[in-house]
Amino acid sequence: DGGITQSPKYLFRKEGQNVTLSCEQNLNHDAMYWYRQDPGQGLRLIYYSQIVNDFQKGDIAEGYSVSREKKESFPLTVTSAQKNPTAFYLCASTVPGGGYGYTFGSGTRLTVV
Amino acid sequence: DQQVKQNSPSLSVQEGRISILNCDYTNSMFDYFLWYKKYPAEGPTFLISISSIKDKNEDGRFTVFLNKSAKHLSLHIVPSQPGDSAVYFCAARGNSGGSNYKLTFGKGTLLTVNP
Numbered sequence: 001d002g003g004i005t006q007s008p009k010y011l012f013r014k015e016g017q018n019v020t021l022s023c024e025q026n027l028n029h030d031a032m033y034w035y036r037q038d039p040g041q042g043l044r045l046i047y048y049s050q051i052v053n054d055f056q057k058g059d060i061a062e063g064y065s066v067s068r069e070k071k072e073s074f075p076l077t078v079t080s081a082q083k084n085p086t087a088f089y090l091c092a093s094t095v096p097g098g099g100y101g102y103t104f105g106s107g108t109r110l111t112v113v
Numbered sequence: 114d115q116q117v118k119q120n121s122p123s124l125s126v127q128e129g130r131i132s133i134l135n136c137d138y139t140n141s142m143f144d145y146f147l148w149y150k151k152y153p154a155e156g157p158t159f160l161i162s163i164s165s166i167k168d169k170n171e172d173g174r175f176t177v178f179l180n181k182s183a184k185h186l187s188l189h190i191v192p193s194q195p196g197d198s199a200v201y202f203c204a205a206r207g208n209s210g211g212s213n214y215k216l217t218f219g220k221g222t223l224l225t226v227n228p
Contacts, residue, residue: 090156
């Protein structure tokens with residue numbers, strides 16, 4: 001069954017630590033995206049990648065980093081430079097040149113303790 | 114600068130009645146619009162979409178209307194059911210350069226359908 005897998009579902013981080021959120025897809029999609037959801041803020045784009053070894057900053061990239069070494073994988077690292085990392089993080093993918101619709105993962109809830 | 118706006122954070126309707134969710138946009142270059150439904154702690158799921166060359170698209174109980182001159186679209190759910198209770202996101206497709214596209218989302222509207 002094709003889809004997007006995000007792990008872990010819940011993640012706790014101490015202040016000052018970097019953490020990496022996993023996103024894997026078996027849909028053969030070229031484009032992948034990371035969004036952040038905060039209450040009352042909707043979905044805000046962090047980073048996106050249209051092809052392997054290439055990615056672009058979204059609207060709120062500060063304090064985050066990504067890599068795209070494989071088509072199937074687009075991990076997101078939340079660095080200690082991110083001032084308010086507690087949020088719900090969503091990964092999505094779509095066909096090349098698409099945007100006709102994203103397939104989303106089930107999300108990762110990150111909490112800073 | 115918010116390019117996709119959902120001005121109603123919440124909406125409450127009775128079961129069996131019509132739910133109307135609204136969305137406004139500012140970028141005239143958007144060429145495709147989508148509605149997503151999201152339950153708590155889950156990823157959004159695609160609901161219905163409409164191309165900018167159309168003014169209406171219908172799928173079962175869900176109909177999306179697009180008014181390009183007003184830069185406004187709406188989602189109608191008839192009849193509304195308790196299972197429709199969720200957050201609904203409006204999204205618009207824009208070109209981010211070359212053949213690259215990305216979706217811009219509104220802040221969402223929480224729909225509550227009361228039995």
